[in-house]
Amino acid sequence: MGEAVPADRIPSLESQALEIRRDVVRMTYWAGSGHPGGSLSVADLLAVLVGDELRIDPARPEAPERDRLVLSKGHAAPALYAALALRGFLPRAELRSFRKLGSRLQGHVDRGTLPGVDASTGGLGQGIGVAVGMALDARLSARPSRVYAVLGDGECQAGTTWEALMAGGHYALENLVVLLDRNGYESDGATEAILGIEPIADKLRAFRYHTLEIDGHDVRQILRALATARETTSGPTAIVARTVTGKGVSFMENDHTWQARAPTRAEAERALAELGTAGEEAGL
Amino acid sequence: MSAPSPAGSLRAAYGDALVELGGRDPEVVVLDSDLAGATGTARFGERFPTRFFNVGAMEATMMSIAAGMSLGGRPVFASSFAVFAAGQAYNAVRQSICYQRANVKIVASHGGLLVGADGATHQMVEDLGLMRGLPGMTVIVPADAPSARAATFAVHDRPGPAYVRLSREDLPTVTDGSFAVGRAAELRPGADLTIVAVGALVARALAVAEELAQVGVSTRVLDFASVKPFDEPALLRAARDTGAILVLEEHSVLTGVGALVAATTAENYPVPVRRVGVPDIFGESGEPWALVDRCGMSMERIRDEAWELLRLKGKAP
Structure with a gap:
């Protein structure tokens, strides 16, 4: 499955994912609001996508032939901003402005304000449709662009998500990759207690997606799955990434109350200590 | 006619x-x-x-x-x-x-x-x-x-x-097809009353204007096809020149063009405005134009509202 992954890329991407996690804690603390749980769960996926997979260039953020990233779970905005900052799309100092008046770093991502953000999302169940449109446009224009849509599992309860997935399968969009951040939780609790979406991989296969299931915190597995997707020319690929909400911060893990609440200063300090930074280095 | x-x-x-x-x-x-x-x-x-x-x-x-x-x-x-x-x-x-x-x-x-x-x-x-x-x-x-x-x-x-x-x-066909975004087309000049109409009811606006002309009332008809952006200068000119505006739309009067016209004139040049459109109801099955009549946009209703505006201006018995 997939090409061999050069071993030297992995430590760098793992450290980028760690840096994204630290920034998620900082940004939600500075903002006093936000969605740390689902931002921490998606950190490894975004580290690999933005840091390695996507053919993007901060010097030419609007290049037509670039790959596109649609963060359909737009509430994971701080993780994307942190990843884009690491890739050079914005100064890291600007991360402090997240959710503040006049900032380019809107609470949910907005394509109009920040280079590197390809789609405005927030209301769930729309991002995959936008991604399908982008993939159709690339095919029609004979552009090499590939389109990556990152979904949350809560929005797999939305009918529009499945409408759009059906279209991606129908049009056999080989340039479309859907990554599901399957952290198991939504705002009010566990997805399987609220409205079960399993067996999600079987459903995606039934919708004509070449479907892979991976550990969404294992950089090597993410890289391999993306390589497999690139080699899949018969239709779209879905990657079900099994993740942990709040990953990396013990007291946020598997606790849905961190879906949409910011840490206090003491909580942020504790979280950053767990993520390997303390005192001055924590950067609060 | x-x-x-x-x-x-x-x-x-x-x-x-x-x-x-x-x-x-x-x-x-x-x-x-x-x-x-x-x-x-x-x-x-x-x-x-x-x-x-x-x-x-x-x-x-x-x-x-x-x-x-x-x-x-x-x-x-x-x-x-x-x-x-x-x-x-x-x-x-x-x-x-x-x-x-x-x-x-x-x-x-x-x-x-x-x-x-x-x-x-x-x-x-x-x-x-x-x-x-x-x-x-x-x-x-x-x-x-x-x-x-x-x-x-x-x-x-x-x-x-x-x-x-x-x-x-x-x-x-009521226009010459010279539609432009942001412009209201004056389909008929007039000095006593303005009818602002959109879509299917523009033809009724012209028909009522023609009837009123027979009894000496001069009615301006504006085709307000460009609802947004809309032609505010033409609307306020009509308010100033004719002093009364009747709005016809096959749409809810709560949020449609009538609401837009009433708000814009009230803020800038208040004149009497009457709205003919769908009241706060759902429609029902029926022959299309009979349904339009039944829901409050009949020729009779348009005439009545026109005369009500002329009375408010002191131009009618």
Whole structure:
């Protein structure tokens, strides 16, 4: 499955994912609001996508032939901003402005304000449709662009998500990759207690997606799955990434109350200590 | 009264204009959601099959897909019935299209009560309020086939989102097809009263104006096809020149053009305004024009409201 992954890329991407996690804690603390749980769960996926997979260039953020990233779970905005900052799309100092008046770093991502953000999302169940449109446009224009849509599992309860997935399968969009951040939780609790979406991989296969299931915190597995997707020319690929909400911060893990609440200063300090930074280095 | 012009299909005019655009602009693509035979887009699909996408019965996602296709600048037309395009799809139109400033042209057929027999589920009388409330949205209601054709070209040439509302019914030709975004067309000059009308009711405005002329009342008729942006100077000029405005629309009076006209004149040049449109009700099945009459937009009702305005001005017995 997939090409061999050069071993030297992995430590760098793992450290980028760690840096994204630290920034998620900082940004939600500075903002006093936000969605740390689902931002921490998606950190490894975004580290690999933005840091390695996507053919993007901060010097030419609007290049037509670039790959596109649609963060359909737009509430994971701080993780994307942190990843884009690491890739050079914005100064890291600007991360402090997240959710503040006049900032380019809107609470949910907005394509109009920040280079590197390809789609405005927030209301769930729309991002995959936008991604399908982008993939159709690339095919029609004979552009090499590939389109990556990152979904949350809560929005797999939305009918529009499945409408759009059906279209991606129908049009056999080989340039479309859907990554599901399957952290198991939504705002009010566990997805399987609220409205079960399993067996999600079987459903995606039934919708004509070449479907892979991976550990969404294992950089090597993410890289391999993306390589497999690139080699899949018969239709779209879905990657079900099994993740942990709040990953990396013990007291946020598997606790849905961190879906949409910011840490206090003491909580942020504790979280950053767990993520390997303390005192001055924590950067609060 | 001049002989009525032959009725023309707005949907056919739209379909034909799309085919012309398809030949002129190789970037144009058209989406429909399983109503291509009814909306007029099937003609484009026959002529340009690789640039036509019938995505099936999923209007909200059609809007998100259309947005995604357009973000590189490609002009994308997306059609359905008004109740689905503006109602079912509202938040996709809001977030995926308007918030993203996507270059999507929503052309919605079957607007208003004139859907007739299908009944209230298919009679969209709230769409203009929903659409004109969206930042950056252009909203157009052509009164006849030539205007539908011109509006199709106009929204293609104008970057950004647009919503065009078409009637299912054929409508008499009342304009010369010189539609322009942001301009109200003065179809008839007048000094005693102004009728501002949109869409299917423009013809009734002209008919009532002609009747009033027989008894010496001079009525200006403005075709307000460009609902957003709208021609504020022409509206305020009408308020100043004629001192009274009657608004005709096949749409809810709560949020439609009447509400826009009343608010704009109240803020800038208050004159008596009366609104003829759909009151706070749903429609029902019936013959299209009989339904329009029954729901408060009959010729008799329009005459009564015109005379009420003239009485308020002291120009009538």
